[in-house]
Amino acid sequence: MSKASRDAILGKLRGSAIRDGDEASARAAVKARIKTHARGTIPARSKLDRKGLMNLFAEQATAVDATVARVAAADDVPAAVADYLRGENLPTTLRMAPDPRLDDCSWDKAPMLDIAYGKAEPADQVTVTGAFAGIAETGTLMLISGPESPTTLNFLPDTHIVVLRASEMVGAYEDAWDRLRVTGRMPRNVNFITGPSRSGDIEQTLHLGAHGPRRLHVILVEDDG
Amino acid sequence: MSVHEPTSHNFPENARKALGNKTLQRGLASAKVGFRIRRSEAAARLPEFETLRDESRDIKNHTLAHIDLYLEEFEKRVVERGGHVHWAADAAEARETVLTICRAAGAKTVTKGKSMISEEMGLNAFLEENGIEPVETDLGEYIIQLRGETPSHIIAPAFHVLKEEVIETFREKHTHLNPDRVIEEARELQDEARQVLRERFLGADVGITGANFLIAETGSTVIVTNEGNGDLTQTLPRVHIVLASLEKIVPTLEDASTILRLLARSATGQEYSSYTTFSTGPRRGEDLDGPHEFHVVLLDNGRTDLIGTEMQDVLRCIRCGACMNHCPVYGAIGGHAYGWVYPGPIGAVLSPSLIGVEEAHHLPAASTFCGRCEAVCPMRIPLPKLMRHLREREFERGIPPATVRWGLAAWAWLARRPTIYHLAMRLPIRLMALLGGRKGRFRSLPLAGGWTSQRDLPAPQGPTFQAMWNARGGRREASK
Amino acid sequence: MAEPGSRPNVALFVTCLADLFRPTVGLAAVKLLEKAGCEVSVPRGQTCCGQPAYNSGDRTNAAEIARRTIPALLPYDYVVAPSGSCAGMIRKHWPALLEGDPQMSKLAISVAEKTWELTSFLTDVCGMQSVDAEYDGVAAYHDSCSGLRELGVREQPRKLLGTVKGLTVKDLAHPEECCGFGGTFAVKYPDISGRMVSDKADDIEATGADLLLAGDLGCLMNMAGKLKRSGSAIKVRHVAEVLAGDTGTPPIGEGEP
Numbered sequence: 001m002s003k004a005s006r007d008a009i010l011g012k013l014r015g016s017a018i019r020d021g022d023e024a025s026a027r028a029a030v031k032a033r034i035k036t037h038a039r040g041t042i043p044a045r046s047k048l049d050r051k052g053l054m055n056l057f058a059e060q061a062t063a064v065d066a067t068v069a070r071v072a073a074a075d076d077v078p079a080a081v082a083d084y085l086r087g088e089n090l091p092t093t094l095r096m097a098p099d100p101r102l103d104d105c106s107w108d109k110a111p112m113l114d115i116a117y118g119k120a121e122p123a124d125q126v127t128v129t130g131a132f133a134g135i136a137e138t139g140t141l142m143l144i145s146g147p148e149s150p151t152t153l154n155f156l157p158d159t160h161i162v163v164l165r166a167s168e169m170v171g172a173y174e175d176a177w178d179r180l181r182v183t184g185r186m187p188r189n190v191n192f193i194t195g196p197s198r199s200g201d202i203e204q205t206l207h208l209g210a211h212g213p214r215r216l217h218v219i220l221v222e223d224d225g
Numbered sequence: 226m227s228v229h230e231p232t233s234h235n236f237p238e239n240a241r242k243a244l245g246n247k248t249l250q251r252g253l254a255s256a257k258v259g260f261r262i263r264r265s266e267a268a269a270r271l272p273e274f275e276t277l278r279d280e281s282r283d284i285k286n287h288t289l290a291h292i293d294l295y296l297e298e299f300e301k302r303v304v305e306r307g308g309h310v311h312w313a314a315d316a317a318e319a320r321e322t323v324l325t326i327c328r329a330a331g332a333k334t335v336t337k338g339k340s341m342i343s344e345e346m347g348l349n350a351f352l353e354e355n356g357i358e359p360v361e362t363d364l365g366e367y368i369i370q371l372r373g374e375t376p377s378h379i380i381a382p383a384f385h386v387l388k389e390e391v392i393e394t395f396r397e398k399h400t401h402l403n404p405d406r407v408i409e410e411a412r413e414l415q416d417e418a419r420q421v422l423r424e425r426f427l428g429a430d431v432g433i434t435g436a437n438f439l440i441a442e443t444g445s446t447v448i449v450t451n452e453g454n455g456d457l458t459q460t461l462p463r464v465h466i467v468l469a470s471l472e473k474i475v476p477t478l479e480d481a482s483t484i485l486r487l488l489a490r491s492a493t494g495q496e497y498s499s500y501t502t503f504s505t506g507p508r509r510g511e512d513l514d515g516p517h518e519f520h521v522v523l524l525d526n527g528r529t530d531l532i533g534t535e536m537q538d539v540l541r542c543i544r545c546g547a548c549m550n551h552c553p554v555y556g557a558i559g560g561h562a563y564g565w566v567y568p569g570p571i572g573a574v575l576s577p578s579l580i581g582v583e584e585a586h587h588l589p590a591a592s593t594f595c596g597r598c599e600a601v602c603p604m605r606i607p608l609p610k611l612m613r614h615l616r617e618r619e620f621e622r623g624i625p626p627a628t629v630r631w632g633l634a635a636w637a638w639l640a641r642r643p644t645i646y647h648l649a650m651r652l653p654i655r656l657m658a659l660l661g662g663r664k665g666r667f668r669s670l671p672l673a674g675g676w677t678s679q680r681d682l683p684a685p686q687g688p689t690f691q692a693m694w695n696a697r698g699g700r701r702e703a704s705k
Numbered sequence: 706m707a708e709p710g711s712r713p714n715v716a717l718f719v720t721c722l723a724d725l726f727r728p729t730v731g732l733a734a735v736k737l738l739e740k741a742g743c744e745v746s747v748p749r750g751q752t753c754c755g756q757p758a759y760n761s762g763d764r765t766n767a768a769e770i771a772r773r774t775i776p777a778l779l780p781y782d783y784v785v786a787p788s789g790s791c792a793g794m795i796r797k798h799w800p801a802l803l804e805g806d807p808q809m810s811k812l813a814i815s816v817a818e819k820t821w822e823l824t825s826f827l828t829d830v831c832g833m834q835s836v837d838a839e840y841d842g843v844a845a846y847h848d849s850c851s852g853l854r855e856l857g858v859r860e861q862p863r864k865l866l867g868t869v870k871g872l873t874v875k876d877l878a879h880p881e882e883c884c885g886f887g888g889t890f891a892v893k894y895p896d897i898s899g900r901m902v903s904d905k906a907d908d909i910e911a912t913g914a915d916l917l918l919a920g921d922l923g924c925l926m927n928m929a930g931k932l933k934r935s936g937s938a939i940k941v942r943h944v945a946e947v948l949a950g951d952t953g954t955p956p957i958g959e960g961e962p
Binding site for chain 1 (some may be wrong): 534
């Protein structure tokens with residue numbers, strides 16, 4: 001069924017598509033475009049230095065109802081997490097990504113945090129993850145799936161805390177794709193997250209926390225670690 | 226509710242009902258204003274917006290010219306990752322394919338992200354007939370599913386439903402919840418939906434999403450949501466099925482990123498949606514979560530007939546909804562009046578292209594060609610021109626009523642013969658001016674019922690310009 | 706093209722609606738063009754730009770009308786129409802209509818390139834900065850869709866109206882919203898058209914204006930018809946009438962007082 005349809009569809013498309021040159025040059029053009037993966041116009045707004053990008057990211061993320069805290073070093077992260085949870089009156093039980101990048105944060109400095117690792121369970125209220133990149137252009141987090149970064153941590157809890165380092169900040173989406181290509185693998189999921197979950201489906205009024213987290217808190221670590 | 230039987234042939238009656246529907250009119254009034262302002266502001270905040278429109282159009286044009294090759298590439302990559310690609314010639318084949326996958330997975334419940342292709346396929350009713358329960362998870366889609374309705378807008382499917390109606394529906398359908406609970410505000414309704422649907426997400430055997438884009442380079446599918454429902458739909462169950470029509474394909478990640486800069490801005494005025502997700506194959510060996518199976522169902526259903534034709538440009542559509550948000554006709558009648566899956570200007574072109582001009586001939590005819598749709602379309606689709614092509618097809622097939630065709634033919638016969646025209650028009654125009662009398666207008670006039678049912682018809686002044694120009698010996702030729 | 710120093714030869718494309726329903730619009734256009742230093746002729750070989758056929762899908766007749774009219778318009782430096790939709794038809798659509806016609810294709814392009822809507826011709830080509838007219842009142846101005854979106858006519862009529870002594874020009878809340886005319890649309894889908902023109906009329910009334918102006922008679926007859934049906938006292942005129950100071954005739958849809 002599918003094979004017959006496949007052949008019929010492709011045959012029809014090949015016969016109808018209007019393009020320059022012959023079959024061979026068309027194949028070459030397709031191959032070349034994919035190989036080169038050229039960029040389109042990149043908005044000028046993110047052509048900034050590292051400091052500028054951090055500020056742009058914070059501004060953009062805040063504009064879409066994420067909250068942003070800035071700390072000087074990885075060591076300051078646990079206290080920043082604890083402060084945030086206290087300020088929002090949230091439980092201090094966390095599900096954390098088993099991400100080695102989070103290891104250098106000295107979590108033992110915040111003993112009130114009750115940390116379990118792994119993928120998210122339905123009952124988890126707060127999760128903490130790292131990020132593959134921060135995209136300053138729109139205040140967006142790029143998170144990729146992997147054994148150290150299960151996707152459910154991004155979607156199941158009410159509150160999602162993301163630790164984002166200065167070294168992970170880029171200006172535009174295309175810069176992030178370049179970084180991903182360097183790793184040599186395409187993960188099952190690439191999530192671009194821009195602010196918390198929201199819906200305006202009931203009488204056009206916007207409310208956060210439709211199905212995904214209603215709180216997205218980003219801890220920006222200024223050091224270049 | 227049965228498979229989406231089109232009611233487009235009934236458009237004038239549908240429109241009449243919609244115009245008289247006060248609830249709908251209220252929803253339309255607020256929805257359209259909001260969308261327009263927000264899109265305008267978002268476009269103004271991005272200096273590169275117009276350039277990106279040109280580039281996005283060019284990306285899609287290149288892709289459509291090589292669509293067979295890009296689809297083959299996409300398929301190779303999906304299979305490399307351990308996914309499956311199924312090709313479906315039409316809606317029936319697509320439905321069977323989905324059913325087969327669901328049966329193999331022993332599925333009882335299926336969660337769904339928003340997918341216009343699944344509407345086009347009539348999937349939900351089919352699954353129900355076959356003992357599988359589909360659960361819409363996009364809040365707007367969920368609401369209309371509970372109400373047994375169809376979406377009236379491609380981005381905000383339930384904008385025609387008032388808050389009071391949502392309350393009524395939740396009370397009626399969420400029977401397992403405490404009947405004394407307070408649900409009055411939108412916030413409370415959303416929280417209740419979140420709570421109810423969370424259980425469905427966790428219990429689903431199969432998750433079905435659409436795709437805004439298919440990426441040839443990596444074999445990825447892309448969804449764009451604000452709620453996160455698409456992500457819970459595809460991550461939690463064992464099986465993830467992606468439904469996509471052929472033209473969703475783009476070459477590279479960069480190409481998708483270029484176009485994505487326009488999508489949310491054109492749809493809701495956001496710079497980016499809350500969740501834009503690229504999915505590539507099933508879970509990897511070391512992953513802790515994610516589906517075990519990844520299936521992409523590629524649907525033709527008439528698209529191959531558009532490639533290489535004067536209608537091809539319509540396949541650049543990225544489903545942002547900007548055209549309908551700015552259309553004065555859609556703004557007066559809403560989405561249901563169009564009678565099939567796609568409303569507004571895009572529907573006026575796509576519906577007749579997919580289900581035929583005989584069924585959907587009213588849709589491209591019911592336009593003033595004001596051009597606003599084309600002005601705001603991020604992909605620069607020349608919607609009025611495409612509607613005109615469909616009108617030409619209708620004219621060739623004799624679809625407009627005989628009176629209209631004869632009237633046009635008579636007018637054209639005269640218009641091609643200026644001397645006869647100028648003479649012939651003098652008397653009827655003079656007569657009309659006299660009949661218009663002191664008032665200078667007609668409340669009613671034979672043969673002009675369509676006009677005078679809504680407004681008076683101003684009377685002519687009396688003499689024609691050509692006659693007046695003759696009378697004063699006006700210049701008829703250039704002096705050089 | 707006109708030799709430098711000599712007056713440009715302008716062919717007035719009067720439009721079928723002005724010719725048949727409101728010739729004073731044509732006369733006002735001539736007056737304005739002559740004031741701007743043009744030599745105006747009205748070629749006999751014109752009737753209609755072909756829009757009714759074209760938009761109804763009757764390409765054959767539309768092309769034939771264009772074919773017959775082009776020779777009459779060729780010998781001029783410019784073709785000017787007091788209508789955004791007719792000028793738009795000639796400028797944007799005649800070349801496409803005759804693309805496949807080896808003899809007419811180039812001529813269609815030649816005519817298209819020198820065709821202009823009236824007010825934009827006066828400001829953008831003739832460099833007119835002001836008019837001598839007077840009108841005591843408050844006018845609302847409606848932007849006709851074709852003029853606006855096909856030809857970019859928006860600021861030009863407003864600029865000239867701004868110099869009319871005694872006249873205040875108000876913008877509608879939704880100036881870019883279609884009035885619901887759309888040629889045959891108004892009679893084919895009267896319910897929808899009626900709603901659109903009703904919304905437009907509400908917008909016009911809300912400005913408090915006593916005068917409605919626009920550059921297209923189709924739109925004007927549609928809006929005037931609705932305003933009169935609702936019992937409104939708002940006077941409706943073509944923008945050329947006010948710019949030329951020719952407001953002695955009854956407004957659109959009104960008889961002699």
